[in-house]
Amino acid sequence: MINIIIAGPRGKMGKAAINMICGEDTFRLVACIDRINNGKTLKEIDGLPNLDIPIYDDAEVCFQSTNADVFVDLTIPEVGFLHTKAAIKQGIRPVVGTSGFTSEQIAELKLLVKDNNIGGIIAPNFAIGAVLMMKFAQMAAKYLPDVEIIEKHHDNKLDAPSGTAIKTAELIREVRGYKKQGHPEEKETINGARGGELDGMRIHSVRLPGLVAHQEVVFGGAGQTLSIKHDSLNRSSFMDGIKFSIHKSMDLDELVYGLENII
Numbered sequence: 001m002i003n004i005i006i007a008g009p010r011g012k013m014g015k016a017a018i019n020m021i022c023g024e025d026t027f028r029l030v031a032c033i034d035r036i037n038n039g040k041t042l043k044e045i046d047g048l049p050n051l052d053i054p055i056y057d058d059a060e061v062c063f064q065s066t067n068a069d070v071f072v073d074l075t076i077p078e079v080g081f082l083h084t085k086a087a088i089k090q091g092i093r094p095v096v097g098t099s100g101f102t103s104e105q106i107a108e109l110k111l112l113v114k115d116n117n118i119g120g121i122i123a124p125n126f127a128i129g130a131v132l133m134m135k136f137a138q139m140a141a142k143y144l145p146d147v148e149i150i151e152k153h154h155d156n157k158l159d160a161p162s163g164t165a166i167k168t169a170e171l172i173r174e175v176r177g178y179k180k181q182g183h184p185e186e187k188e189t190i191n192g193a194r195g196g197e198l199d200g201m202r203i204h205s206v207r208l209p210g211l212v213a214h215q216e217v218v219f220g221g222a223g224q225t226l227s228i229k230h231d232s233l234n235r236s237s238f239m240d241g242i243k244f245s246i247h248k249s250m251d252l253d254e255l256v257y258g259l260e261n262i263i
Ligand SMILES: NC(=O)C1=CN([C@@H]2O[C@H](COP(=O)(O)OP(=O)(O)OC[C@H]3O[C@@H](n4cnc5c(N)ncnc54)[C@H](OP(=O)(O)O)[C@@H]3O)[C@@H](O)[C@H]2O)C=CC1
Pocket: 008, 009, 010, 011, 012, 013, 014, 034, 035, 036, 074, 075, 076, 077, 079, 096, 097, 098, 099, 100, 123, 124, 125, 126, 127, 156, 238
């Protein structure tokens, strides 16, 4: 039995993850972290399972008072980072879905995990289709190095570009390095028209109501283009990846960044 704490239980991902965890025979939800509802239990919150699971607003108090194996964070980067540090210091294995951590923060967490002799996972995207899209894009970039990334999300998303778009660009960078793209003398007449830039790759973030999570990686070569596209149509797309990561985190002895490294 794996004892699990979740932060962000009222969020879109938190709710879906709680339902998934409560339906698994080998998982036991033991506490939640929520900035409101301290001292209440899950069953007192509308839309959450009718369970006597305690809720804490203070992550450190939660980790010190609860016997847990794995901590799942589905919040926002600023608090998610603090939660994750506190969990690791308590020897609780992190499974982080929250996007928007900087590379410096990820490096700091990797060291902390090593120092505490545990393992864990930070996954910019838990959907297997998205992981394949990123890997296929990395394969294609070896042959078609001119590439732009278009990610589209719901308009409640706080971070831009998405964690998935950053991870995609990082994977492509591993095979092609820096490459200046577009006309050498191109100029924006409206700021941001060419998107954000990572090692010469342009990343365009679209935010609209009605969208969930979508990304297209577009390659261009002489007389041809190649598009690799993934769509998450609802949040069930992420649940198998979270389930897998919780199990896998129990065997890891390092903090892995990206599901592609362990599937
Ligand atoms: N890795 C993956 O596959 C996926 C990752 N994500 C990421 O997961 C995270 C959550 O996404 P989603 O569920 O859609 O977002 P929601 O906005 O629906 O939920 C976010 C949760 O975080 C809580 N929260 C926000 N601010 C604070 C704060 N200052 N202190 C404590 N809690 C806070 C919210 O509580 P409150 O209501 O009080 O603000 C809410 O419960 C995001 O970072 C998103 O990018 C999303 C989908 C897939």
